[in-house]
Amino acid sequence: MDQVPPTGDPLLIEHRTDRVVARLNRPDKRNAIDREMIDALHVLCAELEAAPRTLILTGAGEDFAAGADIAQLRARRAEDAHRGINAVAFIRIHDLPMPVIAALDGYALGGGAELAYAADIRIATTRLRIGNPEPNLGIMAAAGATWRLREIVGEGLASEMLLTGRSLDADEARAAGLISSIHSPEELMDAAHAIADRIAAADPLAVRHTKTALHAPRDAHPAIDGDLQAELFESPEKMQRMTEFLERNGRR
Known part of the structure; x- marks a missing residue:
């Protein structure tokens, strides 16, 4: 994927007539998902709920997202868990009217994996490592993995991944149905746009109703x-x- 210089924006957003491309933009932190990024995702969701378009989610630099921001997670307490800060945002992503495509490179771990699970279509590069190591940090995957991953790959593999912290490489993820195709890093975004092009060629209302x-x-x-x-x-x-x-x- 193209290298993107860091800016102060947690999301880099490109608007097109029929789609929006959003890059998680903390490449110096492997795009770890912090509260500012969650807030930016909510703003983006509000826009796409009002004016539905296909969303392509990807990461700046060489990773999708290596997890949630550990420093912020360490400071969270019981009341924060009940608020479901990341879970609520990822549910909103999942429920967008038009399809969401996750274009994954490098690490998609922890909260990054859970954001990817919320997409309708996932494609990846050969460098992918995806999984949920949360129990190794004394917590659980609580932003969608315990129900979405099971629905995607089945209970057996989901249980192994969530209970042991096992991550999958690109070939394993495709074999499990977690991603649908594998591309070189240089071709990833072209592949994502090709999928968005096929969606754009269809009737938008038929696409929306099919997703519903x-x-x-x-x-x-x-x-x-x-x-x-x-x-x-x-x-x-x-x-x-x-x-x-x-x-x-x-x-x-």
Whole structure:
């Protein structure tokens, strides 16, 4: 990935018409997630909730995020745990209307891994190391790993990773379904934008409704699928796209 010089901003944000790229920006700390970065993520979420676009999350420098800021974690007490400072932000990321793509390089550990788990799509470089070493620091992974990781890779591997602190390399992560593809560091962002391009080519409402259905609990199906599809069946975009498809293929 490109080297990005540190600035005072915890997130470096690039706005495009159909997507936003946000770089975690503490490269001198391996992009450790501190309270300022969490606050910046909330501001970004508010923007994307109001004007939905695909989000690409990545890190400045050679790491995604090597964890949460240990100095801040050491100072936190019981009341901070109940507030779920990181968990609330990552839930908000997960619940954004449009897809979230995590482009991972280097370390994605602890809170950095939990932020990655909150994404819809994860891709990585050959340098990836992802996992949750929290018990080695006297705490647990409490910002989404105990439920999201199990849903992604299954209970057996999730239990091993969370109970032993084992991290996965890129090949192991892809084999487990934790990431979908592996790229060289130089090609990572091009690959992320290629995914965003495919999303941008689709009907935004259909993408949003598909994400809603994917995130719905099992007992909400098939009713939620019918409700969402009913809205799409009546949309002008559906009529236009299907008409164009039939005309391209010589059918009416």
